[in-house]
Amino acid sequence: MKTHELKLDIKYFDDVKSGKKNFEIRKNDRDFQVGDILELKAWDNSLWQYAFKKKDGKWHSYGRLADTIKAKILNVVLADEYNNFQESVNGIPQSIKWANSYQETYIKTIKGVLKDYFSNDRLPDGYVILGIEVVK
Structure with a gap:
C-alpha cells in the first residue's frame, strides 16, 4: 500500500470531503492500486x-x-475499460463499484469532469478513474 500526495482542485474539494464525489480521474503515472491512500x-x-x-x-x-x-x-478503472465497455446496468461499466447506489448521478458527474478537463466525454489513454472513500 502506497500513499500518494496529490493536488485537488478546490472546485471539487467539498464534494470529495462530503462523499458526494467519490472518484478521482488521474493520469496513471503512479501505478495506483486498490488499497492505496490518496492524500488530496x-x-x-x-x-x-x-x-x-x-x-x-x-x-x-x-x-x-x-x-x-x-x-x-x-477500485481502479482503466481508460480502455471505461471508454469501450459493453452495455451494462444503466449504461455503467460493471467494473465501477461506487461507495453508494447513486450510479447514474456519478456517471453524469464523471462525464462533466471529463468535459471540464479534456473537452470530451472519453477518458484519455493512460488515465484512470479511481473509486475512493474518505478515511480519517
Whole structure:
C-alpha cells in the first residue's frame, strides 16, 4: 500500500470531503492500486497555489498551507475499460463499484469532469478513474 500526495482542485474539494464525489480521474503515472491512500491537498487552480478554508468559509491561499483529505482507493478503472465497455446496468461499466447506489448521478458527474478537463466525454489513454472513500 502506497500513499500518494496529490493536488485537488478546490472546485471539487467539498464534494470529495462530503462523499458526494467519490472518484478521482488521474493520469496513471503512479501505478495506483486498490488499497492505496490518496492524500488530496486543496489546490487553487486560478492562483497556482495550495488553499485552505478559514472560518468565513472562503478559500485562501498562502504558500504550502492546504486543507487535506485522505481517501482510500476502492477500485481502479482503466481508460480502455471505461471508454469501450459493453452495455451494462444503466449504461455503467460493471467494473465501477461506487461507495453508494447513486450510479447514474456519478456517471453524469464523471462525464462533466471529463468535459471540464479534456473537452470530451472519453477518458484519455493512460488515465484512470479511481473509486475512493474518505478515511480519517
